[in-house]
Amino acid sequence: MNTHYGYAILASLLAAGVTTTGLYVIRRFGAWGQYNASYFSCFAAGVLISVAFLHIIPHALHMNEQAPVYLLGGYLAFHLLNRFIHAYVCDSTPDTAIGLIPLLxxxxxxxxxxxVYAxxxxxxVLTGTLAGIGMVLHEFPEGIVTYVLLLRSGFTTKKSWLLAFL
Known part of the structure; x- marks a missing residue:
């Protein structure tokens, strides 16, 4: 097996462990976690945006002259997906959509x-490590936010925990 893929698998396992830790914390300290969920989200977004703009995007621009097209295409695709979901899913079943949209x-x-790890x-190794740090750090709040959204949309505690873990 290529060493780089070994590092990617290790980063994935670390991310799963961090997500599990976040889910444990939210189950153990539920009120605190729900109160601070927005702070976790802001921290995660800041880490990911910083790593993307300061390291990953410059590397992509250097490696491929078509990178700006892919970057813009990815942004537009997810923007349109977001608009579609809000237009057709959220209006018909708002409570379920609150949990299912983030889950999907x-x-x-x-x-x-x-x-991305691979x-x-x-x-x-440096690029992978920097991206991995940012991505692993965002797993903690990601698990918490997913769990809270599933709970708020009507899923049971056990089902919310299981779905957020998966």
Whole structure:
């Protein structure tokens, strides 16, 4: 097995451990976690945006002259997906949509996290480590926010925990 993929698998396992820790914390200290969930989200977003703009995007622009097109295409695709979901899902079943939309998004996001781990570690160990740190740090609040949203949309405590873990 290529060493870079070993690092990617290690980063993925670390991310799963951090998500599990976040879920444990929210179950143990539920009121505190729900009160501070927005702070966790802001921290996670800041870490990811910083790593993306300061390290990953410059590398992509240097490596591929088509990178700006892909960057813009990805942004537009997710913007349109967001508009579609709000227009057609949130209006018809608001309570369920509050939990299901993030669950579907986090599922896709987690799949892409694995791809990003593999790609960034194949570029260099430093790039993979920096991306991995940012991505692993955002797993803690991601698990908490997903769990809270599932609870608020009417899922049971046990089902919310299980779905947020997956």
């Amino acid at each position: 998004g986090i599922g896709l996001h987690s799949t892409l996290d694995g791809v 790609i960034t570690f194949s570029v260099s």
